[in-house]
Amino acid sequence: MNTFLSKVRNARLGSTLTLLVLVAIWSAPTLGLLITALRDRDQAAASGWWTAIADPFNQIWSMDSFNKAIDGGMLTSLLNTLVISVPATILPLVIAANAAYAFTFIEFKGREVMFASLVALMVLPLQSALIPVLKAMVWLKKTFGIELVGNYASAWIVHAAFALPLAIYILRNFMMTLPNSLIEAARIDGASYYQIFWKLVLPMSIPSIASFAIFQFLWVWNDYLIAFVFVGEQKAVMTYKLLRLLGQYGDGWQTVAAGSFIALIVPLIVFFALQRYFVRGLTAGAVK
């Protein structure tokens, strides 16, 4: 028994050490960028960032590069990104929840075929739709004067459409776990399908909706392609700004590094604060 316990303890120690090494490798690139952003420019060019960890008191630490990145418009783009991300998260969820409800609780003709098409659309690359949608929006402007391109609204619509298949799929998987008897009881009490959705199914689906919301928010926040094609540089988002910064790193890595960190702050806060729900959202659609 004793040897068994010590074996278990050894296995645990071995796993911990191996995992520690892997975690160190995984974190090193990010840590390096953060330290570089905080170092003095000349020092950062003269020695690797790891030397600064070994000898932190003989370093000149400064926030200069953060100021520089902010002067370059990082905060403005942060707000732009936020204005795109929040509606682009809420809109698809409202639409998806309604559709998922019908797919779960209402029998209708063509349900199987529609659902299969939905699953197929989950795989469709975004690129297949970009140019036609862009041209259609330009046409809308020319013909009706509705200005979508260059405005946030275009990004909301495209993000919403491309989030729908996965959102419906995940929400439906969750709704299928809700007890059918509850819905039937409400039906017998005379509630309409409409009332059942808004008063019963939607509130009960909040855990699943919340976890998908985090997922979608991070996805939109980190997106480059849609923001670039439909919103462009007039209302440049974080990824757009960062890419421009990366293209002109003549003044050293500091500004890019600082810019990257400003771009990382919101996703990291969202991630660490809501990690549990995020994980739940991912595993909700998983096979067991």
Next chain:
Amino acid sequence: MGRSEFAFSDIFVGIGAIILGIVASWGLYWLLNFLVTRLPAKWQEKLRAFSFVLPAAVLLILISVLPLIQTVAWSFFDKHAKEFVGFENYTTIFTDPNFLGILLNNFLWVAFVPAITVGFGLVFANLSNNVGPKREKVMKSLIFMPMSISFVAAATIWGYAYDYPPPGRPQTGLVNAIIELFGGQAQPLLTLEGGHLNSFLLMIVVIWLNAGFSMVMLSAAIKAVPEETIEAARIDGAGPFKIFLRVIVPQVRGTIMAVFITTVIGVMKVFDVILAMTGGNFNTSVLGYEYYRMFFVESNVGGSAAVVTVLCVLIAPLMWLQIRTARHQEEIR
């Protein structure tokens, strides 16, 4: 470079849009429901579902399905999408050695990234399962963290790790410093001489981003493996490696497949990393990037449409796999 403008009114636009959006979408569904309830009972029964599905269906048809058809149609037209040219775009790209190199890159991505990502995910999931709940939480968070980072930010992080200062200067890039530490010669990474090997440097970035996803999915599956099966193997004298390979892996095969397919789909469409790190230079371009270059650099509508169509055709078998997986899940329930 133009300055980007941000008026504070934009915040109000955003807040207004959120409120308006919620009210409007609620109103829309209310209206649809109202219209359906006006119908005769027989019709109500048939159309009830559509009052919930219609907005989603309209959005998907307008923004995904019709544009897809348009794209496929354009692939048979010239660069201005005016004149029908038959299969010319396809013969052009398939006789272009550059394009064949791009296809090879896509193939390399699919051949390596999903398998390695799943491999790392399995190792992480299994190791973190053995270290006790507190350490598990911290270490998992750190490995999962890159999932919340954009490809562009990841490109800056790794661009710095791959950095190569001119000869004579100290190595400040992590990768070259490690090469020197082990007695190697520091060298510029991601250059023309690197050839298709450059793709592997970019793959590392994507594996780094995705391993956390794979870990989380597989960890959930491993935790669901019945303890008795592991215990039985242990009593039979199986070591931890044998237990892992013979007992755990076979029982989470379904999840392994699911993660693998998801990663393959993601990798087929890979784009941002290439844009941010190499701009498709040094033999690193892939279909997702080639499409972007054809349209935004060459303004070639027909050509870019042909590239996307090729991508869609290559992805199509995965659609079938996805549908099959979804069906299979249905049967389990």
